[in-house]
């Protein structure tokens with residue numbers, strides 16, 4: 001069977017009181033963007049922020065649907081990559097939005113991956129003290145993670161995501177067909193965050209992923225199965241539920257950081273470069289979190305091995321030795337971990353697991369134990 005051009009969309013509501021909004025997920029959805037915007041904000045003008053790669057593949061389709069609904073649109077195209085999450089580009093985006101005479105009541109559209117979502121979302125939060133925006137995520141990571149929850153930011157010379165705001169979109173339109181043009185490595189990195197939702201709180205979903213991940217990657221092109229849409233919808237529901245409980249990350253939302261404490265340290269050790277994409281770092285970080293938890297006697301080794309086996313099977317790195325190039329020693333990795341904003345007054349906060357689907361926040365992890373574990377893992381090269 002060939003790919004269905006459309007699948008019936010799935011709607012995942014994000015319940016945040018007066019800031020509530022819908023995430024709509026489906027193959028071919030982009031064609032309905034104009035009418036959805038028209039229904040939400042009649043006569044609003046829009047300003048599209050996107051990057052050069054996405055312009056190439058998908059901007060025409062977005063312009064077409066907006067034109068069909070007679071929505072006036074202007075745009076700014078920024079260079080692809082993390083470098084665009086800078087003060088300089090943030091300023092350009094803000095100035096371009098103002099120059100296009102976008103006012104309160106108009107809309108910004110973030111058409112892109114997490115970089116564009118964070119950048120355009122932050123600009124929308126700041127221009128005229130806040131303009132509404134719509135997320136049109138184009139990477140798997142953005143469809144399951146960064147477009148959900150309203151965190152926006154740019155990077156500081158002192159670290160990633162240090163300058164930003166909570167600003168919820170009014171709508172997220174996740175067209176799963178846009179992912180067909182995503183490089184496989186980027187898709188796989190985003191898949192680490194999908195697996196994360198199973199590993200942190202949904203054992204049944206993790207089992208489903210073990211059985212169906214190939215269909216998720218194929219995107220229904222081979223079978224028309226809807227597996228990709230299902231995986232994205234379950235992921236969005238999981239994140240939406242956590243965000244609804246804890247919008248500003250004072251408690252539960254920290255669970256979403258499973259694999260991220262180890263992962264960020266590895267990412268930093270690789271200089272946040274193409275050597276190790278964020279999702280790849282998260283995969284390696286989750287594998288370390290499972291193994292460390294097993295070491296602490298929190299779960300049987302066999303269960304930790306099962307979690308790691310799936311990540312390895314899809315081609316994600318799970319051990320320091322899977323990461324190309326040298327890594328610093330355990331002390332240096334510990335120092336990178338201490339710089340992380342998840343470290344409070346010297347105590348290490350980790351997301352540990354009692355099993356697949358059973359993560360919890362542990363605020364008093366013994367640094368010496370972590371160091372010993374890390375130096376052992378780093379020596380396995």
Ligand SMILES: NC(=O)c1ccc[n+]([C@@H]2O[C@H](COP(=O)([O-])OP(=O)(O)OC[C@H]3O[C@@H](n4cnc5c(N)ncnc54)[C@H](O)[C@@H]3O)[C@@H](O)[C@H]2O)c1
Nearest residue numbers: 053080081113114115116138139141142146151178181182
């Ligand atoms: N706000 C949040 O809650 C949150 C959560 C997780 C990550 N993030 C942020 O997200 C960023 C990473 O996002 P990302 O992984 O989506 O990276 P990205 O936005 O850089 O996209 C990855 C690459 O894919 C290209 N691309 C995007 N869509 C494409 C498509 N459909 N076809 C072909 N190429 C395409 C991009 O141009 C880029 O080169 C980081 O800056 C991270 O801090 C934010």
Ligand SMILES: [Zn+2]
Nearest residue numbers: 193260278282
């Ligand atoms: Zn992440």
